[in-house]
Amino acid sequence: MAKKTSGSDDGRAQGHHHDQGHHHDQGHHHDHKHDPLEEGAALRVRALEEIVVAKGLVDPEALDSIVEYYERETGPRNGATVVARAWTDPEFKDWLLNDGTAAIRSMGFGGVQGEHIRVLENTDEVHNVVVCTLCSCYPWPVLGLAPAWYKSPAYRSRVVREPRAVLKEFGLEIPRTVQLRVWDSTAEVRYLIMPKRPAGTEKMSAEELAQMVTRDGMIGTAAL
Amino acid sequence: MNPFEQHREALDLAQATLPDRSDSEPLFRTPWHARIFALIVALVKNEEIPWKSFQEKLVSTLKQHQSADVQLTAEEIDLQYFECWLLAAEETLLEAGFVETSQVARQIEAIRTSVVQTRADQLTS
Known part of the structure:
Protein backbone atom coordinates (compact mmCIF):
# COMPACT_ATOMS: atom_id res chain seq x y z
CA MET A 1 0.00 0.00 0.00
CA ASP A 59 -15.23 20.72 -9.43
CA PRO A 60 -11.49 20.31 -8.66
CA GLU A 61 -12.35 19.23 -5.11
CA ALA A 62 -14.58 16.51 -6.51
CA LEU A 63 -11.59 15.23 -8.50
CA ASP A 64 -9.47 15.08 -5.37
CA SER A 65 -12.17 13.26 -3.46
CA ILE A 66 -12.58 10.68 -6.24
CA VAL A 67 -8.87 9.92 -6.17
CA GLU A 68 -8.99 9.64 -2.39
CA TYR A 69 -12.09 7.48 -2.50
CA TYR A 70 -10.52 4.96 -4.84
CA GLU A 71 -7.19 4.96 -3.04
CA ARG A 72 -8.49 4.60 0.50
CA GLU A 73 -12.13 3.75 0.81
CA THR A 74 -12.87 1.26 -1.92
CA GLY A 75 -11.11 -1.95 -2.40
CA PRO A 76 -11.80 -5.60 -1.98
CA ARG A 77 -12.75 -5.02 1.69
CA ASN A 78 -16.19 -3.74 0.67
CA GLY A 79 -16.85 -6.88 -1.36
CA ALA A 80 -15.53 -9.05 1.46
CA THR A 81 -18.03 -7.46 3.85
CA VAL A 82 -20.86 -8.19 1.41
CA VAL A 83 -19.81 -11.83 0.99
CA ALA A 84 -19.35 -12.42 4.73
CA ARG A 85 -22.79 -11.02 5.43
CA ALA A 86 -24.35 -13.29 2.81
CA TRP A 87 -22.62 -16.30 4.39
CA THR A 88 -24.11 -15.49 7.77
CA ASP A 89 -27.52 -14.06 6.80
CA PRO A 90 -29.60 -16.35 4.51
CA GLU A 91 -32.20 -13.67 3.84
CA PHE A 92 -29.53 -11.22 2.72
CA LYS A 93 -27.94 -13.95 0.60
CA ASP A 94 -31.23 -14.52 -1.28
CA TRP A 95 -31.56 -10.81 -1.90
CA LEU A 96 -27.93 -10.54 -2.99
CA LEU A 97 -28.25 -13.37 -5.51
CA ASN A 98 -31.58 -12.07 -6.86
CA ASP A 99 -30.78 -8.37 -6.99
CA GLY A 100 -27.09 -7.80 -6.32
CA THR A 101 -27.28 -4.13 -7.25
CA ALA A 102 -29.93 -3.29 -4.64
CA ALA A 103 -28.50 -5.52 -1.90
CA ILE A 104 -25.02 -4.04 -2.34
CA ARG A 105 -26.38 -0.51 -2.50
CA SER A 106 -28.21 -1.12 0.79
CA MET A 107 -24.78 -1.57 2.40
CA GLY A 108 -23.70 1.82 1.10
CA PHE A 109 -21.59 0.67 -1.83
CA GLY A 110 -22.51 2.16 -5.18
CA GLY A 111 -21.00 4.27 -7.88
CA VAL A 112 -20.35 4.91 -11.51
CA GLN A 113 -19.19 1.48 -12.55
CA GLY A 114 -21.18 -0.44 -9.98
CA GLU A 115 -24.65 0.33 -11.14
CA HIS A 116 -25.58 -3.22 -12.17
CA ILE A 117 -23.83 -5.88 -10.18
CA ARG A 118 -24.84 -9.50 -10.50
CA VAL A 119 -23.64 -11.83 -7.78
CA LEU A 120 -22.90 -15.47 -8.61
CA GLU A 121 -22.41 -18.20 -6.06
CA ASN A 122 -19.62 -20.76 -6.28
CA THR A 123 -20.80 -24.18 -5.11
CA ASP A 124 -19.58 -27.78 -5.14
CA GLU A 125 -21.17 -28.12 -8.60
CA VAL A 126 -20.36 -24.80 -10.26
CA HIS A 127 -17.31 -22.55 -10.27
CA ASN A 128 -17.69 -19.05 -11.72
CA VAL A 129 -14.89 -16.81 -12.93
CA VAL A 130 -15.09 -13.27 -14.27
CA VAL A 131 -13.32 -11.54 -17.13
CA CYS A 132 -13.89 -8.52 -19.30
CA THR A 133 -12.73 -9.57 -22.73
CA LEU A 134 -13.08 -6.12 -24.27
CA CYS A 135 -11.52 -3.85 -21.70
CA SER A 136 -11.59 -4.12 -17.92
CA CYS A 137 -15.16 -3.68 -16.69
CA TYR A 138 -15.03 -4.45 -12.99
CA PRO A 139 -17.32 -3.87 -9.98
CA TRP A 140 -15.30 -0.91 -8.62
CA PRO A 141 -17.48 -0.05 -5.60
CA VAL A 142 -17.00 -3.50 -4.09
CA LEU A 143 -13.57 -4.54 -5.38
CA GLY A 144 -11.72 -1.26 -5.90
CA LEU A 145 -9.72 -0.94 -9.09
CA ALA A 146 -8.92 -3.98 -11.19
CA PRO A 147 -5.52 -5.61 -10.64
CA ALA A 148 -3.05 -5.31 -13.53
CA TRP A 149 -3.41 -8.94 -14.60
CA TYR A 150 -7.18 -8.49 -15.00
CA LYS A 151 -6.42 -5.77 -17.56
CA SER A 152 -3.81 -7.85 -19.37
CA PRO A 153 -4.59 -8.92 -22.92
CA ALA A 154 -3.38 -12.42 -22.01
CA TYR A 155 -5.93 -12.99 -19.24
CA ARG A 156 -8.73 -11.36 -21.22
CA SER A 157 -8.29 -13.58 -24.24
CA ARG A 158 -7.17 -16.83 -22.61
CA VAL A 159 -9.60 -17.30 -19.74
CA VAL A 160 -12.48 -17.67 -22.19
CA ARG A 161 -10.68 -20.17 -24.43
CA GLU A 162 -8.99 -22.27 -21.77
CA PRO A 163 -10.35 -21.35 -18.34
CA ARG A 164 -9.15 -24.51 -16.60
CA ALA A 165 -5.58 -23.98 -17.77
CA VAL A 166 -5.59 -20.32 -16.75
CA LEU A 167 -7.04 -21.09 -13.31
CA LYS A 168 -4.41 -23.77 -12.85
CA GLU A 169 -1.74 -21.11 -13.39
CA PHE A 170 -3.42 -19.17 -10.58
CA GLY A 171 -2.95 -22.25 -8.41
CA LEU A 172 -6.58 -23.27 -8.63
CA GLU A 173 -7.40 -26.69 -9.97
CA ILE A 174 -11.07 -27.16 -10.86
CA PRO A 175 -12.06 -30.85 -11.08
CA ARG A 176 -13.74 -31.98 -14.30
CA THR A 177 -16.82 -32.83 -12.26
CA VAL A 178 -17.31 -29.17 -11.45
CA GLN A 179 -18.95 -27.05 -14.11
CA LEU A 180 -16.89 -23.99 -15.00
CA ARG A 181 -18.64 -20.80 -16.09
CA VAL A 182 -16.84 -17.77 -17.44
CA TRP A 183 -18.73 -14.49 -17.23
CA ASP A 184 -17.82 -11.64 -19.54
CA SER A 185 -18.43 -8.25 -17.93
CA THR A 186 -19.83 -5.40 -19.94
CA ALA A 187 -20.49 -1.72 -19.43
CA GLU A 188 -23.98 -2.73 -18.25
CA VAL A 189 -23.36 -5.74 -16.01
CA ARG A 190 -20.49 -6.43 -13.62
CA TYR A 191 -20.10 -9.67 -11.74
CA LEU A 192 -19.08 -10.39 -8.18
CA ILE A 193 -18.36 -13.97 -7.21
CA MET A 194 -19.51 -15.23 -3.86
CA PRO A 195 -16.86 -17.82 -3.01
CA LYS A 196 -17.63 -21.03 -1.13
CA ARG A 197 -17.47 -20.53 2.61
CA PRO A 198 -14.41 -22.41 3.88
CA ALA A 199 -15.08 -25.50 5.98
CA GLY A 200 -14.67 -25.22 9.72
CA THR A 201 -15.73 -21.57 9.92
CA GLU A 202 -19.22 -22.18 11.39
CA LYS A 203 -18.41 -20.36 14.62
CA MET A 204 -16.82 -17.32 13.02
CA SER A 205 -18.46 -13.89 13.07
CA ALA A 206 -19.14 -11.93 9.89
CA GLU A 207 -16.14 -9.70 10.70
CA GLU A 208 -13.82 -12.65 11.07
CA LEU A 209 -15.17 -14.22 7.89
CA ALA A 210 -14.69 -10.99 5.95
CA GLN A 211 -10.97 -11.22 6.72
CA MET A 212 -10.84 -14.50 4.81
CA VAL A 213 -12.47 -13.23 1.62
CA THR A 214 -9.89 -12.20 -0.95
CA ARG A 215 -10.12 -10.09 -4.05
CA ASP A 216 -9.15 -13.02 -6.29
CA GLY A 217 -11.77 -15.17 -4.57
CA MET A 218 -14.39 -12.64 -5.65
CA ILE A 219 -13.11 -12.65 -9.24
CA GLY A 220 -13.10 -16.44 -9.21
CA THR A 221 -9.38 -16.95 -9.75
CA ALA A 222 -8.75 -18.28 -6.23
CA ALA A 223 -10.45 -20.51 -3.69
CA LEU A 224 -10.55 -19.53 -0.04
CA MET B 1 -3.50 -26.61 7.16
CA ASN B 2 -5.81 -23.73 7.92
CA PRO B 3 -7.56 -21.86 5.10
CA PHE B 4 -5.21 -18.91 5.38
CA GLU B 5 -2.22 -21.11 4.63
CA GLN B 6 -4.04 -22.76 1.76
CA HIS B 7 -4.69 -19.40 0.23
CA ARG B 8 -1.12 -18.28 0.82
CA GLU B 9 0.07 -21.31 -1.11
CA ALA B 10 -2.25 -20.59 -4.02
CA LEU B 11 -1.13 -17.00 -4.05
CA ASP B 12 2.53 -18.00 -4.14
CA LEU B 13 1.89 -20.38 -7.02
CA ALA B 14 0.02 -17.72 -8.89
CA GLN B 15 2.68 -15.14 -8.30
CA ALA B 16 5.22 -17.45 -9.85
CA THR B 17 3.30 -17.49 -13.12
CA LEU B 18 1.93 -13.96 -13.21
CA PRO B 19 4.41 -11.31 -12.17
CA ASP B 20 3.61 -8.81 -9.42
CA ARG B 21 0.00 -9.67 -8.77
CA SER B 22 -0.10 -9.11 -5.05
CA ASP B 23 -2.66 -7.03 -3.18
CA SER B 24 -0.03 -4.38 -2.63
CA GLU B 25 -0.07 -3.34 -6.27
CA PRO B 26 -0.56 0.40 -6.45
CA LEU B 27 -3.89 1.53 -7.85
CA PHE B 28 -2.25 4.39 -9.69
CA ARG B 29 1.40 4.20 -10.67
CA THR B 30 1.80 7.87 -11.53
CA PRO B 31 -0.16 10.93 -10.43
CA TRP B 32 -1.57 11.52 -13.89
CA HIS B 33 -3.14 8.04 -13.95
CA ALA B 34 -5.20 9.07 -10.94
CA ARG B 35 -6.06 12.49 -12.39
CA ILE B 36 -7.32 11.28 -15.77
CA PHE B 37 -9.20 8.45 -14.10
CA ALA B 38 -10.88 10.90 -11.72
CA LEU B 39 -11.64 13.36 -14.51
CA ILE B 40 -13.68 10.79 -16.44
CA VAL B 41 -15.40 9.46 -13.32
CA ALA B 42 -16.34 13.04 -12.32
CA LEU B 43 -17.72 13.86 -15.78
CA VAL B 44 -19.81 10.68 -15.74
CA LYS B 45 -21.06 11.40 -12.21
CA ASN B 46 -22.05 14.92 -13.30
CA GLU B 47 -23.82 13.37 -16.29
CA GLU B 48 -21.74 15.46 -18.66
CA ILE B 49 -20.78 12.33 -20.60
CA PRO B 50 -22.35 8.87 -20.67
CA TRP B 51 -20.10 6.12 -19.32
CA LYS B 52 -20.88 3.96 -22.34
CA SER B 53 -19.51 6.42 -24.87
CA PHE B 54 -16.21 6.66 -23.00
CA GLN B 55 -16.07 2.91 -22.48
CA GLU B 56 -16.55 2.23 -26.20
CA LYS B 57 -13.59 4.48 -27.00
CA LEU B 58 -11.49 2.76 -24.35
CA VAL B 59 -12.33 -0.62 -25.87
CA SER B 60 -11.26 0.42 -29.35
CA THR B 61 -8.07 2.10 -28.12
CA LEU B 62 -7.10 -1.01 -26.15
CA LYS B 63 -7.76 -3.10 -29.23
CA GLN B 64 -5.37 -0.96 -31.23
CA HIS B 65 -2.59 -0.81 -28.65
CA GLN B 66 -2.60 -4.13 -26.80
CA SER B 67 -1.52 -7.46 -28.11
CA ALA B 68 -2.48 -10.71 -26.41
CA ASP B 69 0.70 -12.45 -27.57
CA VAL B 70 3.12 -10.28 -25.63
CA GLN B 71 4.03 -11.16 -22.05
CA LEU B 72 3.83 -7.97 -20.03
CA THR B 73 4.72 -7.12 -16.47
CA ALA B 74 2.03 -5.64 -14.23
CA GLU B 75 3.64 -2.23 -14.58
CA GLU B 76 3.70 -2.47 -18.38
CA ILE B 77 0.04 -3.47 -18.40
CA ASP B 78 -0.88 -0.48 -16.24
CA LEU B 79 1.20 1.97 -18.29
CA GLN B 80 -0.40 0.78 -21.54
CA TYR B 81 -3.82 0.75 -19.99
CA PHE B 82 -3.70 4.32 -18.73
CA GLU B 83 -2.20 5.58 -21.99
CA CYS B 84 -5.23 4.07 -23.70
CA TRP B 85 -7.46 5.59 -21.03
CA LEU B 86 -5.91 9.03 -21.75
CA LEU B 87 -6.37 8.65 -25.53
CA ALA B 88 -10.00 7.62 -25.02
CA ALA B 89 -10.52 10.55 -22.62
CA GLU B 90 -9.08 13.02 -25.12
CA GLU B 91 -11.31 11.66 -27.85
CA THR B 92 -14.36 11.82 -25.57
CA LEU B 93 -13.68 15.43 -24.53
CA LEU B 94 -13.09 16.51 -28.13
CA GLU B 95 -16.23 14.79 -29.32
CA ALA B 96 -18.31 16.34 -26.53
CA GLY B 97 -16.97 19.75 -27.56
CA PHE B 98 -15.50 20.34 -24.09
CA VAL B 99 -11.99 20.96 -25.46
CA GLU B 100 -10.40 21.82 -28.79
CA THR B 101 -7.04 20.56 -29.99
CA SER B 102 -5.56 24.05 -30.34
CA GLN B 103 -6.85 25.03 -26.91
CA VAL B 104 -5.17 22.01 -25.30
CA ALA B 105 -1.90 22.85 -27.08
CA ARG B 106 -2.05 26.44 -25.81
CA GLN B 107 -2.82 25.26 -22.28
CA ILE B 108 0.15 22.86 -22.36
CA GLU B 109 2.42 25.71 -23.45
CA ALA B 110 1.08 27.91 -20.66
CA ILE B 111 1.75 25.21 -18.07
CA ARG B 112 5.23 24.60 -19.43
CA THR B 113 6.05 28.29 -19.26
CA SER B 114 4.78 28.60 -15.71
CA VAL B 115 6.70 25.49 -14.59
CA VAL B 116 9.92 26.89 -16.09
CA GLN B 117 9.22 30.24 -14.42
CA THR B 118 8.54 28.62 -11.05
CA ARG B 119 11.76 26.62 -11.24
CA ALA B 120 13.74 29.70 -12.20
CA ASP B 121 12.21 31.61 -9.27
CA GLN B 122 13.10 28.80 -6.89
CA LEU B 123 16.71 28.84 -8.07
CA THR B 124 17.11 32.58 -7.68
CA SER B 125 15.23 33.04 -4.40
Whole structure:
Protein backbone atom coordinates (compact mmCIF):
# COMPACT_ATOMS: atom_id res chain seq x y z
CA MET A 1 0.00 0.00 0.00
CA ALA A 2 2.96 2.26 0.58
CA LYS A 3 3.60 2.47 -3.16
CA LYS A 4 0.41 4.41 -3.84
CA THR A 5 0.77 7.91 -5.15
CA SER A 6 -1.40 10.81 -4.15
CA GLY A 7 -2.01 12.05 -7.64
CA SER A 8 -1.83 15.77 -7.16
CA ASP A 9 1.66 16.80 -8.10
CA ASP A 10 2.36 17.13 -11.79
CA GLY A 11 5.81 18.48 -11.11
CA ARG A 12 6.75 15.14 -9.61
CA ALA A 13 5.33 13.26 -12.57
CA GLN A 14 7.60 15.17 -14.92
CA GLY A 15 10.64 13.93 -13.10
CA HIS A 16 9.22 10.43 -12.91
CA HIS A 17 11.61 7.73 -13.95
CA HIS A 18 10.68 4.26 -15.04
CA ASP A 19 12.77 1.68 -16.76
CA GLN A 20 10.02 -0.53 -18.12
CA GLY A 21 9.24 -0.62 -21.80
CA HIS A 22 5.79 0.46 -22.87
CA HIS A 23 3.79 -0.39 -25.94
CA HIS A 24 5.69 1.82 -28.34
CA ASP A 25 8.91 -0.05 -27.79
CA GLN A 26 8.37 -3.22 -25.86
CA GLY A 27 11.43 -4.82 -24.40
CA HIS A 28 13.58 -1.71 -24.56
CA HIS A 29 14.72 -0.04 -21.41
CA HIS A 30 14.70 3.65 -20.74
CA ASP A 31 17.70 4.90 -18.84
CA HIS A 32 17.07 8.59 -19.22
CA LYS A 33 15.48 10.42 -16.31
CA HIS A 34 12.92 12.39 -18.31
CA ASP A 35 10.78 10.14 -20.37
CA PRO A 36 9.31 12.59 -22.88
CA LEU A 37 6.11 10.57 -23.32
CA GLU A 38 5.57 10.36 -19.60
CA GLU A 39 6.12 14.08 -19.27
CA GLY A 40 3.84 14.67 -22.25
CA ALA A 41 1.05 12.59 -20.75
CA ALA A 42 1.22 14.38 -17.40
CA LEU A 43 1.07 17.73 -19.16
CA ARG A 44 -1.81 16.67 -21.39
CA VAL A 45 -3.78 15.49 -18.39
CA ARG A 46 -3.14 18.67 -16.47
CA ALA A 47 -4.15 20.81 -19.47
CA LEU A 48 -7.38 18.84 -19.96
CA GLU A 49 -8.20 19.10 -16.29
CA GLU A 50 -7.61 22.87 -16.20
CA ILE A 51 -9.80 23.46 -19.24
CA VAL A 52 -12.63 21.26 -18.00
CA VAL A 53 -12.48 22.83 -14.51
CA ALA A 54 -12.39 26.37 -16.00
CA LYS A 55 -15.58 25.54 -17.92
CA GLY A 56 -17.26 24.50 -14.68
CA LEU A 57 -17.88 20.94 -15.87
CA VAL A 58 -16.20 19.44 -12.82
CA ASP A 59 -15.23 20.72 -9.43
CA PRO A 60 -11.49 20.31 -8.66
CA GLU A 61 -12.35 19.23 -5.11
CA ALA A 62 -14.58 16.51 -6.51
CA LEU A 63 -11.59 15.23 -8.50
CA ASP A 64 -9.47 15.08 -5.37
CA SER A 65 -12.17 13.26 -3.46
CA ILE A 66 -12.58 10.68 -6.24
CA VAL A 67 -8.87 9.92 -6.17
CA GLU A 68 -8.99 9.64 -2.39
CA TYR A 69 -12.09 7.48 -2.50
CA TYR A 70 -10.52 4.96 -4.84
CA GLU A 71 -7.19 4.96 -3.04
CA ARG A 72 -8.49 4.60 0.50
CA GLU A 73 -12.13 3.75 0.81
CA THR A 74 -12.87 1.26 -1.92
CA GLY A 75 -11.11 -1.95 -2.40
CA PRO A 76 -11.80 -5.60 -1.98
CA ARG A 77 -12.75 -5.02 1.69
CA ASN A 78 -16.19 -3.74 0.67
CA GLY A 79 -16.85 -6.88 -1.36
CA ALA A 80 -15.53 -9.05 1.46
CA THR A 81 -18.03 -7.46 3.85
CA VAL A 82 -20.86 -8.19 1.41
CA VAL A 83 -19.81 -11.83 0.99
CA ALA A 84 -19.35 -12.42 4.73
CA ARG A 85 -22.79 -11.02 5.43
CA ALA A 86 -24.35 -13.29 2.81
CA TRP A 87 -22.62 -16.30 4.39
CA THR A 88 -24.11 -15.49 7.77
CA ASP A 89 -27.52 -14.06 6.80
CA PRO A 90 -29.60 -16.35 4.51
CA GLU A 91 -32.20 -13.67 3.84
CA PHE A 92 -29.53 -11.22 2.72
CA LYS A 93 -27.94 -13.95 0.60
CA ASP A 94 -31.23 -14.52 -1.28
CA TRP A 95 -31.56 -10.81 -1.90
CA LEU A 96 -27.93 -10.54 -2.99
CA LEU A 97 -28.25 -13.37 -5.51
CA ASN A 98 -31.58 -12.07 -6.86
CA ASP A 99 -30.78 -8.37 -6.99
CA GLY A 100 -27.09 -7.80 -6.32
CA THR A 101 -27.28 -4.13 -7.25
CA ALA A 102 -29.93 -3.29 -4.64
CA ALA A 103 -28.50 -5.52 -1.90
CA ILE A 104 -25.02 -4.04 -2.34
CA ARG A 105 -26.38 -0.51 -2.50
CA SER A 106 -28.21 -1.12 0.79
CA MET A 107 -24.78 -1.57 2.40
CA GLY A 108 -23.70 1.82 1.10
CA PHE A 109 -21.59 0.67 -1.83
CA GLY A 110 -22.51 2.16 -5.18
CA GLY A 111 -21.00 4.27 -7.88
CA VAL A 112 -20.35 4.91 -11.51
CA GLN A 113 -19.19 1.48 -12.55
CA GLY A 114 -21.18 -0.44 -9.98
CA GLU A 115 -24.65 0.33 -11.14
CA HIS A 116 -25.58 -3.22 -12.17
CA ILE A 117 -23.83 -5.88 -10.18
CA ARG A 118 -24.84 -9.50 -10.50
CA VAL A 119 -23.64 -11.83 -7.78
CA LEU A 120 -22.90 -15.47 -8.61
CA GLU A 121 -22.41 -18.20 -6.06
CA ASN A 122 -19.62 -20.76 -6.28
CA THR A 123 -20.80 -24.18 -5.11
CA ASP A 124 -19.58 -27.78 -5.14
CA GLU A 125 -21.17 -28.12 -8.60
CA VAL A 126 -20.36 -24.80 -10.26
CA HIS A 127 -17.31 -22.55 -10.27
CA ASN A 128 -17.69 -19.05 -11.72
CA VAL A 129 -14.89 -16.81 -12.93
CA VAL A 130 -15.09 -13.27 -14.27
CA VAL A 131 -13.32 -11.54 -17.13
CA CYS A 132 -13.89 -8.52 -19.30
CA THR A 133 -12.73 -9.57 -22.73
CA LEU A 134 -13.08 -6.12 -24.27
CA CYS A 135 -11.52 -3.85 -21.70
CA SER A 136 -11.59 -4.12 -17.92
CA CYS A 137 -15.16 -3.68 -16.69
CA TYR A 138 -15.03 -4.45 -12.99
CA PRO A 139 -17.32 -3.87 -9.98
CA TRP A 140 -15.30 -0.91 -8.62
CA PRO A 141 -17.48 -0.05 -5.60
CA VAL A 142 -17.00 -3.50 -4.09
CA LEU A 143 -13.57 -4.54 -5.38
CA GLY A 144 -11.72 -1.26 -5.90
CA LEU A 145 -9.72 -0.94 -9.09
CA ALA A 146 -8.92 -3.98 -11.19
CA PRO A 147 -5.52 -5.61 -10.64
CA ALA A 148 -3.05 -5.31 -13.53
CA TRP A 149 -3.41 -8.94 -14.60
CA TYR A 150 -7.18 -8.49 -15.00
CA LYS A 151 -6.42 -5.77 -17.56
CA SER A 152 -3.81 -7.85 -19.37
CA PRO A 153 -4.59 -8.92 -22.92
CA ALA A 154 -3.38 -12.42 -22.01
CA TYR A 155 -5.93 -12.99 -19.24
CA ARG A 156 -8.73 -11.36 -21.22
CA SER A 157 -8.29 -13.58 -24.24
CA ARG A 158 -7.17 -16.83 -22.61
CA VAL A 159 -9.60 -17.30 -19.74
CA VAL A 160 -12.48 -17.67 -22.19
CA ARG A 161 -10.68 -20.17 -24.43
CA GLU A 162 -8.99 -22.27 -21.77
CA PRO A 163 -10.35 -21.35 -18.34
CA ARG A 164 -9.15 -24.51 -16.60
CA ALA A 165 -5.58 -23.98 -17.77
CA VAL A 166 -5.59 -20.32 -16.75
CA LEU A 167 -7.04 -21.09 -13.31
CA LYS A 168 -4.41 -23.77 -12.85
CA GLU A 169 -1.74 -21.11 -13.39
CA PHE A 170 -3.42 -19.17 -10.58
CA GLY A 171 -2.95 -22.25 -8.41
CA LEU A 172 -6.58 -23.27 -8.63
CA GLU A 173 -7.40 -26.69 -9.97
CA ILE A 174 -11.07 -27.16 -10.86
CA PRO A 175 -12.06 -30.85 -11.08
CA ARG A 176 -13.74 -31.98 -14.30
CA THR A 177 -16.82 -32.83 -12.26
CA VAL A 178 -17.31 -29.17 -11.45
CA GLN A 179 -18.95 -27.05 -14.11
CA LEU A 180 -16.89 -23.99 -15.00
CA ARG A 181 -18.64 -20.80 -16.09
CA VAL A 182 -16.84 -17.77 -17.44
CA TRP A 183 -18.73 -14.49 -17.23
CA ASP A 184 -17.82 -11.64 -19.54
CA SER A 185 -18.43 -8.25 -17.93
CA THR A 186 -19.83 -5.40 -19.94
CA ALA A 187 -20.49 -1.72 -19.43
CA GLU A 188 -23.98 -2.73 -18.25
CA VAL A 189 -23.36 -5.74 -16.01
CA ARG A 190 -20.49 -6.43 -13.62
CA TYR A 191 -20.10 -9.67 -11.74
CA LEU A 192 -19.08 -10.39 -8.18
CA ILE A 193 -18.36 -13.97 -7.21
CA MET A 194 -19.51 -15.23 -3.86
CA PRO A 195 -16.86 -17.82 -3.01
CA LYS A 196 -17.63 -21.03 -1.13
CA ARG A 197 -17.47 -20.53 2.61
CA PRO A 198 -14.41 -22.41 3.88
CA ALA A 199 -15.08 -25.50 5.98
CA GLY A 200 -14.67 -25.22 9.72
CA THR A 201 -15.73 -21.57 9.92
CA GLU A 202 -19.22 -22.18 11.39
CA LYS A 203 -18.41 -20.36 14.62
CA MET A 204 -16.82 -17.32 13.02
CA SER A 205 -18.46 -13.89 13.07
CA ALA A 206 -19.14 -11.93 9.89
CA GLU A 207 -16.14 -9.70 10.70
CA GLU A 208 -13.82 -12.65 11.07
CA LEU A 209 -15.17 -14.22 7.89
CA ALA A 210 -14.69 -10.99 5.95
CA GLN A 211 -10.97 -11.22 6.72
CA MET A 212 -10.84 -14.50 4.81
CA VAL A 213 -12.47 -13.23 1.62
CA THR A 214 -9.89 -12.20 -0.95
CA ARG A 215 -10.12 -10.09 -4.05
CA ASP A 216 -9.15 -13.02 -6.29
CA GLY A 217 -11.77 -15.17 -4.57
CA MET A 218 -14.39 -12.64 -5.65
CA ILE A 219 -13.11 -12.65 -9.24
CA GLY A 220 -13.10 -16.44 -9.21
CA THR A 221 -9.38 -16.95 -9.75
CA ALA A 222 -8.75 -18.28 -6.23
CA ALA A 223 -10.45 -20.51 -3.69
CA LEU A 224 -10.55 -19.53 -0.04
CA MET B 1 -3.50 -26.61 7.16
CA ASN B 2 -5.81 -23.73 7.92
CA PRO B 3 -7.56 -21.86 5.10
CA PHE B 4 -5.21 -18.91 5.38
CA GLU B 5 -2.22 -21.11 4.63
CA GLN B 6 -4.04 -22.76 1.76
CA HIS B 7 -4.69 -19.40 0.23
CA ARG B 8 -1.12 -18.28 0.82
CA GLU B 9 0.07 -21.31 -1.11
CA ALA B 10 -2.25 -20.59 -4.02
CA LEU B 11 -1.13 -17.00 -4.05
CA ASP B 12 2.53 -18.00 -4.14
CA LEU B 13 1.89 -20.38 -7.02
CA ALA B 14 0.02 -17.72 -8.89
CA GLN B 15 2.68 -15.14 -8.30
CA ALA B 16 5.22 -17.45 -9.85
CA THR B 17 3.30 -17.49 -13.12
CA LEU B 18 1.93 -13.96 -13.21
CA PRO B 19 4.41 -11.31 -12.17
CA ASP B 20 3.61 -8.81 -9.42
CA ARG B 21 0.00 -9.67 -8.77
CA SER B 22 -0.10 -9.11 -5.05
CA ASP B 23 -2.66 -7.03 -3.18
CA SER B 24 -0.03 -4.38 -2.63
CA GLU B 25 -0.07 -3.34 -6.27
CA PRO B 26 -0.56 0.40 -6.45
CA LEU B 27 -3.89 1.53 -7.85
CA PHE B 28 -2.25 4.39 -9.69
CA ARG B 29 1.40 4.20 -10.67
CA THR B 30 1.80 7.87 -11.53
CA PRO B 31 -0.16 10.93 -10.43
CA TRP B 32 -1.57 11.52 -13.89
CA HIS B 33 -3.14 8.04 -13.95
CA ALA B 34 -5.20 9.07 -10.94
CA ARG B 35 -6.06 12.49 -12.39
CA ILE B 36 -7.32 11.28 -15.77
CA PHE B 37 -9.20 8.45 -14.10
CA ALA B 38 -10.88 10.90 -11.72
CA LEU B 39 -11.64 13.36 -14.51
CA ILE B 40 -13.68 10.79 -16.44
CA VAL B 41 -15.40 9.46 -13.32
CA ALA B 42 -16.34 13.04 -12.32
CA LEU B 43 -17.72 13.86 -15.78
CA VAL B 44 -19.81 10.68 -15.74
CA LYS B 45 -21.06 11.40 -12.21
CA ASN B 46 -22.05 14.92 -13.30
CA GLU B 47 -23.82 13.37 -16.29
CA GLU B 48 -21.74 15.46 -18.66
CA ILE B 49 -20.78 12.33 -20.60
CA PRO B 50 -22.35 8.87 -20.67
CA TRP B 51 -20.10 6.12 -19.32
CA LYS B 52 -20.88 3.96 -22.34
CA SER B 53 -19.51 6.42 -24.87
CA PHE B 54 -16.21 6.66 -23.00
CA GLN B 55 -16.07 2.91 -22.48
CA GLU B 56 -16.55 2.23 -26.20
CA LYS B 57 -13.59 4.48 -27.00
CA LEU B 58 -11.49 2.76 -24.35
CA VAL B 59 -12.33 -0.62 -25.87
CA SER B 60 -11.26 0.42 -29.35
CA THR B 61 -8.07 2.10 -28.12
CA LEU B 62 -7.10 -1.01 -26.15
CA LYS B 63 -7.76 -3.10 -29.23
CA GLN B 64 -5.37 -0.96 -31.23
CA HIS B 65 -2.59 -0.81 -28.65
CA GLN B 66 -2.60 -4.13 -26.80
CA SER B 67 -1.52 -7.46 -28.11
CA ALA B 68 -2.48 -10.71 -26.41
CA ASP B 69 0.70 -12.45 -27.57
CA VAL B 70 3.12 -10.28 -25.63
CA GLN B 71 4.03 -11.16 -22.05
CA LEU B 72 3.83 -7.97 -20.03
CA THR B 73 4.72 -7.12 -16.47
CA ALA B 74 2.03 -5.64 -14.23
CA GLU B 75 3.64 -2.23 -14.58
CA GLU B 76 3.70 -2.47 -18.38
CA ILE B 77 0.04 -3.47 -18.40
CA ASP B 78 -0.88 -0.48 -16.24
CA LEU B 79 1.20 1.97 -18.29
CA GLN B 80 -0.40 0.78 -21.54
CA TYR B 81 -3.82 0.75 -19.99
CA PHE B 82 -3.70 4.32 -18.73
CA GLU B 83 -2.20 5.58 -21.99
CA CYS B 84 -5.23 4.07 -23.70
CA TRP B 85 -7.46 5.59 -21.03
CA LEU B 86 -5.91 9.03 -21.75
CA LEU B 87 -6.37 8.65 -25.53
CA ALA B 88 -10.00 7.62 -25.02
CA ALA B 89 -10.52 10.55 -22.62
CA GLU B 90 -9.08 13.02 -25.12
CA GLU B 91 -11.31 11.66 -27.85
CA THR B 92 -14.36 11.82 -25.57
CA LEU B 93 -13.68 15.43 -24.53
CA LEU B 94 -13.09 16.51 -28.13
CA GLU B 95 -16.23 14.79 -29.32
CA ALA B 96 -18.31 16.34 -26.53
CA GLY B 97 -16.97 19.75 -27.56
CA PHE B 98 -15.50 20.34 -24.09
CA VAL B 99 -11.99 20.96 -25.46
CA GLU B 100 -10.40 21.82 -28.79
CA THR B 101 -7.04 20.56 -29.99
CA SER B 102 -5.56 24.05 -30.34
CA GLN B 103 -6.85 25.03 -26.91
CA VAL B 104 -5.17 22.01 -25.30
CA ALA B 105 -1.90 22.85 -27.08
CA ARG B 106 -2.05 26.44 -25.81
CA GLN B 107 -2.82 25.26 -22.28
CA ILE B 108 0.15 22.86 -22.36
CA GLU B 109 2.42 25.71 -23.45
CA ALA B 110 1.08 27.91 -20.66
CA ILE B 111 1.75 25.21 -18.07
CA ARG B 112 5.23 24.60 -19.43
CA THR B 113 6.05 28.29 -19.26
CA SER B 114 4.78 28.60 -15.71
CA VAL B 115 6.70 25.49 -14.59
CA VAL B 116 9.92 26.89 -16.09
CA GLN B 117 9.22 30.24 -14.42
CA THR B 118 8.54 28.62 -11.05
CA ARG B 119 11.76 26.62 -11.24
CA ALA B 120 13.74 29.70 -12.20
CA ASP B 121 12.21 31.61 -9.27
CA GLN B 122 13.10 28.80 -6.89
CA LEU B 123 16.71 28.84 -8.07
CA THR B 124 17.11 32.58 -7.68
CA SER B 125 15.23 33.04 -4.40
